[in-house]
Amino acid sequence: MASQNLQSVPAELSPEEQEREAAGQAYFDRIISEDSRIEPRDWMPAAYRKTLLRQISQHAHSEIIGMQPEANWITRAPSLKRKSILMAKVQDEAGHGLYLYSAAETLGQSRDQMMEDLIAGKARYSSIFNYPTISWADMGAIGWLVDGAAICNQVPLCRASYGPYGRAMVRICKEESFHQRQGFEILLELSNGTAAQKQMAQDAVNRWYAPSLMMFGPPDDDSPNSKQSMAWNIKRFSNDELRSRFVGMMVEQVRVLGLTLPDKDIRFNEETKKWEHGPLDWNEFKEVLAGRGPCNSQRVERRREAHENGAWVREAAVAYARKQAQKENAA
Ligand SMILES: [Fe+2]
Numbered sequence: 072m073a074s075q076n077l078q079s080v081p082a083e084l085s086p087e088e089q090e091r092e093a094a095g096q097a098y099f100d101r102i103i104s105e106d107s108r109i110e111p112r113d114w115m116p117a118a119y120r121k122t123l124l125r126q127i128s129q130h131a132h133s134e135i136i137g138m139q140p141e142a143n144w145i146t147r148a149p150s151l152k153r154k155s156i157l158m159a160k161v162q163d164e165a166g167h168g169l170y171l172y173s174a175a176e177t178l179g180q181s182r183d184q185m186m187e188d189l190i191a192g193k194a195r196y197s198s199i200f201n202y203p204t205i206s207w208a209d210m211g212a213i214g215w216l217v218d219g220a221a222i223c224n225q226v227p228l229c230r231a232s233y234g235p236y237g238r239a240m241v242r243i244c245k246e247e248s249f250h251q252r253q254g255f256e257i258l259l260e261l262s263n264g265t266a267a268q269k270q271m272a273q274d275a276v277n278r279w280y281a282p283s284l285m286m287f288g289p290p291d292d293d294s295p296n297s298k299q300s301m302a303w304n305i306k307r308f309s310n311d312e313l314r315s316r317f318v319g320m321m322v323e324q325v326r327v328l329g330l331t332l333p334d335k336d337i338r339f340n341e342e343t344k345k346w347e348h349g350p351l352d353w354n355e356f357k358e359v360l361a362g363r364g365p366c367n368s369q370r371v372e373r374r375r376e377a378h379e380n381g382a383w384v385r386e387a388a389v390a391y392a393r394k395q396a397q398k399e400n401a402a
């Protein structure tokens with residue numbers, strides 16, 4: 072009994088340790104109040120580390136899983152130009168995943184562990200990538216709407232209080248702008264093409280519109296962690312605020328495309344000065360997030376296959392590094 076009790080009591084901090092913790096907390100609070108940056112070796116509250124790790128790893132997984140719906144169309148792109156643009160975009164997404172895994176590793180989680188969680192189906196990623204891509208126009212709608220929503224979400228993250236995350240986002244956002252333009256251009260070309268092509272573009276916009284709005288996360292009153300993330304200068308604007316801005320951007324751009332957004336309730340509220348949209352199906356969002364979307368199991372299965380097929384590359388890299396280290400030791 073006595074030993075059981077001892078185990079359940081947290082270890083007491085020594086006076087020196089207590090002092091170190093208090094100094095760490097004071098430093099952290101000052102950095103946050105000055106809107107400056109926390110770096111990997113700085114003291115940080117355990118909950119801050121945990122929140123960032125969850126957010127950055129989920130973001131990394133989204134980039135990596137997000138390669139799949141578009142990679143499906145590389146072999147079917149309608150021209151060599153479109154094929155090379157799409158390949159470059161999918162490769163960019165791989166790069167985004169790698170920067171973000173590296174940023175997450177600075178918080179103490181290994182990339183192997185993150186990958187293991189992903190292929191075991193334990194890790195979350197953006198629900199949008201569990202929808203199928205059924206026509207070429209989906210490449211346009213994804214670039215325009217999905218990368219567009221990513222930009223709205225991620226530009227404020229360039230100022231996130233955690234240094235490695237904010238710095239990774241700067242480069243990622245530049246590439247996301249290119250992604251959005253290429254999507255817009257695909258839709259513009261289809262919209263100005265034959266009636267069937269225009270219809271294909273409109274159909275893709277109709278299917279991707281609502282899921283892209285849901286990328287900003289649940290409504291503010293159903294987003295319990297947002298307040299703390301804003302207090303820590305990780306998040307700068309609420310989910311609903313970002314969603315409203317995005318709708319405002321899309322309303323302008325869809326006119327240039329000669330298409331429409333499938334939402335008759337969009338309006339600019341003169342009182343609040345905010346864009347409003349129609350209701351979204353949050354049950355569907357929760358279902359997809361819980362693993363019951365149209366493509367969840369297929370996406371994770373593909374990732375697992377790719378990971379297994381790449382084992383020889385990882386083994387070769389380790390063997391090479393070992394050889395180099397031996398050579399250096401012998402010299
Ligand atoms: Fe990306």
Ligand SMILES: [Fe+2]
Binds near residue numbers: 164218221246247250
């Ligand atoms: Fe992208």
